[in-house]
Each structure stands twice: as C-alpha cells, then as structure tokens.
Amino acid sequence: MAVFVADHPLIKHKLGLMRKHDISTKNFRELASEVARLLTYEATKDLETEKKTAQGWAGPVEVDVIKGKKITVVPILRAGLGMQDGVLDLIPGAKVSVVGFYRNEETLQPVEYYVKLAKNISKRMALILDPMLATGGTLDATIRCLKNAGCTSIRGLFLVAAPEGLKRITEAHPDVDIYVAAVDERLNENGYILPGLGDAGDKIFGTK
Numbered sequence: 001m002a003v004f005v006a007d008h009p010l011i012k013h014k015l016g017l018m019r020k021h022d023i024s025t026k027n028f029r030e031l032a033s034e035v036a037r038l039l040t041y042e043a044t045k046d047l048e049t050e051k052k053t054a055q056g057w058a059g060p061v062e063v064d065v066i067k068g069k070k071i072t073v074v075p076i077l078r079a080g081l082g083m084q085d086g087v088l089d090l091i092p093g094a095k096v097s098v099v100g101f102y103r104n105e106e107t108l109q110p111v112e113y114y115v116k117l118a119k120n121i122s123k124r125m126a127l128i129l130d131p132m133l134a135t136g137g138t139l140d141a142t143i144r145c146l147k148n149a150g151c152t153s154i155r156g157l158f159l160v161a162a163p164e165g166l167k168r169i170t171e172a173h174p175d176v177d178i179y180v181a182a183v184d185e186r187l188n189e190n191g192y193i194l195p196g197l198g199d200a201g202d203k204i205f206g207t208k
C-alpha cells in the first residue's frame with residue numbers, strides 16, 4: 001500500500017483553516033470540498049492515457065484520453081458526502097457508490113446501515129471518500145464491502161488520518177492506496193484524532 005501525504009501549500013493552508021474551533025458550517029463545508037478537489041488531482045496523477053485522433057479546427061489532431069478502468073466515487077455516509085462535490089468537479093462522469101457506516105460511540109466498531117454500489121464495480125477503480133481515518137474500522141469495513149463486490153482497484157481520500165488507523169489499513173490491505181492531507185499525532189481515549197478536526201460529520205452537517 002502506498003500512503004501519499006500531501007505537501008501542497010494550498011492543502012496545508014486550507015486544512016489549517018479547518019482546524020479552528022469556531023469555524024462556521026459553511027466554511028468547513030466549503031474547505032472540505034476544496035481540499036477533496038486538490039487531493040483528487042494528486043490521486044489521479046498516475047492514471048494512464050492513450051492517444052486518439054480528434055477532428056480539430058484545422059484538421060485531425062492527436063489528443064490524450066484517459067484509458068482503463070472507469071472510476072466510481074465511494075463517499076462514506078455521512079461525512080464523506082462533504083468531499084463528494086469537490087471530487088466530482090474533476091471527475092464529473094464518475095458513478096457514485098454510497099456506503100453508510102456510523103461508529104458505535106462506546107465500542108468504536110463500525111455499524112453498516114446502507115450500501116448501494118455502482119454497476120460493474122469489478123471493472124471500476126473505487127475512490128473512497130471520508131474526512132477522517134481514525135481507528136480504521138470504518139475504512140476496513142468499507143474496503144471489505146468493495147472487495148466482496150469484486151472491486152480490485154481501490155484508493156482512499158482523507159483529510160486527516162491517525163497513525164493507528166493507517167497502520168491497521170496498511171497491514172490488512174496492502175493493495176489499497178491512501179491519499180491524505182495530514183497524518184496527525186494520535187487518537188484520544190474516545191477514538192478521536194488529535195489534534196484533528198473534531199467530529200467532521202457534525203461540522204459538515206451543522207448537527208452540533
């Protein structure tokens with residue numbers, strides 16, 4: 001598994017703004033989408049292209065087109081929806097596969113409540129979206145769900161990850177690539193990332 005930690009100044013700056021304790025729902029939502037857009041740029045850098053001939057204004061012209069697997073974007077409900085618009089800005093034709101998990105607050109185990117995957121998922125590259133990778137339980141369950149459906153090409157985009165969660169996913173799924181804006185220090189006793197962003201779902205949906 002490759003872990004790509006973004007070092008682009010725009011990503012760092014925007015993530016810094018998201019860490020402020022008094023950020024508004026509007027600003028948090030906008031920044032989540034903007035950082036997701038920038039992470040998408042990084043996560044698609046190695047997509048293969050092939051040459052095709054197009055009819056240009058002055059006659060035939062050779063152009064590059066993306067080759068290979070089509071993409072399905074996989075937002076993990078709820079918080080992953082906050083990244084979806086930014087990703088679809090760059091990949092507007094992607095199908096969306098929605099996966100719903102919430103984390104039991106006491107056991108920290110993921111509880112599945114919704115799955116609706118794109119057709120022919122075995123022929124697609126899956127781009128999982130979730131702002132937070134904490135213990136890794138939710139991501140592990142999502143990856144297993146995609147693999148059970150036949151998906152063989154999986155990448156994940158996250159705003160903040162904890163070292164504990166990254167280690168768990170690296171060991172369990174060496175075939176999955178992770179793109180993250182920042183790797184923070186650790187988890188607290190309630191499984192929240194420090195310094196982190198707090199509860200990303202609540203901040204995106206304004207439920208706190």
Ligand SMILES: O=P(O)(O)OC[C@H]1O[C@H](OP(=O)(O)OP(=O)(O)O)[C@H](O)[C@@H]1O
Nearest residue numbers: 077078079102103134135136137138201
């Ligand atoms: O790595 P883990 O320890 O599994 O934790 C991460 C998960 O927790 C949060 O979701 P939450 O359960 O708060 O649901 P929400 O998106 O509905 O707020 C977050 O968005 C991840 O999905």
Ligand SMILES: O=c1cc[nH]c(=O)[nH]1
Nearest residue numbers: 134192193198199200
């Ligand atoms: O820090 C965390 C951990 C899990 N879920 C969140 O929203 N934030």
Ligand SMILES: [Mg+2]
Nearest residue numbers: 199200201202
């Ligand atoms: Mg939440």
